[in-house]
Amino acid sequence: MSLLAAAAVLGATVTVVVINREPAPAPTANAAPVSADVTLESSLWKSQKAVKGKARSENTPLELGTRFKASRNGEVAGVRFYKPASERGTHRGSLWDSDKKLLAKVTFTDETRSGWQQALFSEPVPIVAGRVYTVSYHTKHGGYVAAPGALADPVTVGPLTAQAGVFAPSAKGAFPFRRHRAHVNYWVDVVFRHRERRPRPSAQPTGGVTAEPTASQPEGSPSPSPTLTGQPSDGVTSTPTTSGSASPSATPSNSGTSTPTSTPTRSSSSSPSASHSPKPSLTPNPTNQPTKVPSSTPTRTTTPPPTGGFPGAADTGVPSGTTLKQSKSITITKDGTEIDGLEVHGEINVEADNVTIRNTRLAAAPGDWGIIQRQGHTGLTVEDSEIFGNGKERTQFAILNQGRDLTVRRVDIHTISNGILTEQGLVEDSYLHDPKYFSGDHTDMIMCTSGPPSGATLVIRGNTVINTLEQTGAVALFQDFGVVRNVTVERNFLAGGGYTLYGGAGSKGTSSNIKVVNNVFSRDVWAKGGYNGPVAYWDKGAPGNEWKGNVWEDGKVVPEGG
Structure with a gap:
């Protein structure tokens, strides 16, 4: 059985940060959290519009998967796989441990004709750092897109390491234990979540409003005082920055759209204006390069909404003429x-x-x-x-x-x-x-x-x-x-x-x-x-x-x- 396809290119990790909402003791009157508890969601390969490679079909039922491990404890929330346009039928995703035990399964629904498909388990499955697991999907007709040689060496992206592409001929789905000698990647991916504590910037014990020095102004030098309305001046104190330079050197502008040199005048009313710029094409271009602008006069991007009363640049943001x-x-x-x-x-x-x-x-x-x-x-x-x-x-x-x-x-x-x-x-x-x-x-x-x-x-x-x-x-x-x-x-x-x-x-x-x-x-x-x-x-x-x-x-x- 041939399980080769034209070469494809590995993508990048997929991560989303969300804040956990577990019950916590009531804070004391002057206590501030020292960190934010976040959940990171990662995958091995970027969700792209297309994966480079030639679609193949073996015309026989197959289980196709990826053997992987994580560098920290976490949970597997679901399965992803890349579907060629020629593939059809119902697909089932599975998670297995190294003893070939099935840990979870899910049936894919609402699939698109081709491209990345994702299905989440009814409950996330805890996994242990350093242990080997396999994520897979079953195809009745044996359709897939694959990349020979792509997993000749382990591929580490974020906390995940893909060790091998694996497969097994199976009428109903089974643990995919075989590895092709050409080290093929079958584009099967995992949705992995793990928790992490993010420290907040440390604050001086002077209270009120704390100002951090910018990269262009050394700590301890005279700093501009923020404008505070209705509050005493003791609301402004200093803390060291923890995130590097805070002054952006560029703001990207979308291809095919224009960047205004000034903020249009807008009404101070809370109701959106009914008059906006004509609506251009909104073809996405995630790889746009930033346009250099002075950090003191950042340029907003301009993907205008349609006319008809919806807000846009003319009636949001800082009102025109405001001194900052x-x-x-x-x-x-x-x-x-x-x-x-x-x-x-x-x-x-x-x-x-x-x-x-x-x-x-x-x-x-x-x-x-x-x-x-x-x-x-x-x-x-x-x-x-x-x-x-x-x-x-x-x-x-x-x-x-x-x-x-x-x-x-x-x-x-x-x-x-x-x-x-x-x-x-x-x-x-x-x-x-x-x-x-x-x-x-x-x-x-x-x-x-x-x-x-x-x-x-x-x-x-x-x-x-x-x-x-x-x-x-x-x-x-x-x-x-x-x-x-x-x-x-x-x-x-x-x-x-x-x-x-x-x-x-x-x-x-x-x-x-x-x-x-x-x-x-x-x-x-x-x-x-x-x-x-x-x-x-x-x-x-x-x-x-x-x-x-x-x-x-x-x-x-x-x-x-x-």
Whole structure:
């Protein structure tokens, strides 16, 4: 039996950072978390539109897999495989230990005609660092894409090491134990999750607002004072930076779009303007090179939304004519602090309640976040502001909410891996667009990973959300850490991603009171809305779930659940 195919190219790890929501003791009055507990999700190969290689079919049932190990303890959440266009039929993914014991299996559903397919187990399977496991899929017709010689040596990507491509002739699926002498990679991948503690920047014991020195200003030299409205000057102190240079040297601009030299004038009203730039093609280009601009005048990317009242650059971000004062990274520890009119190079750590950040441009430093509201705190408002990464190094989140209530209003977020992660609050009249892909990313513009706590809600309303990548979503409601409930997604313009909307269904239980109403889905990024379709993981008929008035741009109805 021949199991060779034309050579294919190995890709890169896929990693998503999400914040764990395990119960924690109530914080003391002045205590601040010393680290963020995150879960990293990794795979061996990048989710690309295509894998280079020639499709083959043996016309006989096969189990095809990858033998692998992880460098740390974690969980296997699911299986991925690359499907050639000629392949057909139902596929089943499996995870095996080194004793050939089947640990988990899952049937692939909603497969696309070709390309990467993914299926998650009903429950993640714990695995032990250093032990060998095998992930595989079964094909009745023996169709696959493979790369001879690609696994002649082990391939390590992040915490994962692929040791060998393996196969077995099998009518119903069996442990794939055979290894071709040509060291073939059969493009079978694993979805692996492990937890990690990320330390927060250390703070001086002076409280209030802490400012970090930028790379261009040595620690201890005179620093510009942030503008604080309604707070005493003792809210500003210094801490050393932990994330390297905080001043971005570049912000990428999308191919085929223009970069304005100034921010257009916009109305101060909270309602989105009805007049915007004409809508160009939104063909994604994740490999764009950044355009050099002075760090003091960052240039926003411009993937305009359509006309018709959805927000864009003209009515989000810092209002035209606002004078901004330069600032380093800051940490806020005094309740009720208001920040107004800053250009921050680095990050903003919020360790207090009822903080307001407005009229602020944040050039986020490489790291996990641009703005974070820490666990145990509530009431953060971010409005009339702009947040972006430098286009060269990953900033994982623009706004990361570990705490409770969050309000985001008229904020322009771009050139960053993920936009907003929050379980509760309000995101409205904002413009999230042009995410930047880095090797290892899953990319979501607005994400919820467990749903609001009891009595709370999450409302995503009146935004323009455009994910110009093939993964993951524009709006993503996930059950990573609990059942999703009490979320409203209404009157948004949504486009792109693997699926444009992930609707909250999952293995932890049936979602409820999820209302997706009066949204406009666009085909401008991908012909199906998302690369795979407009909607996935929707609990149709679940208590309180409502799907109403959702249409394509041409007015045709988007069926419930896509």
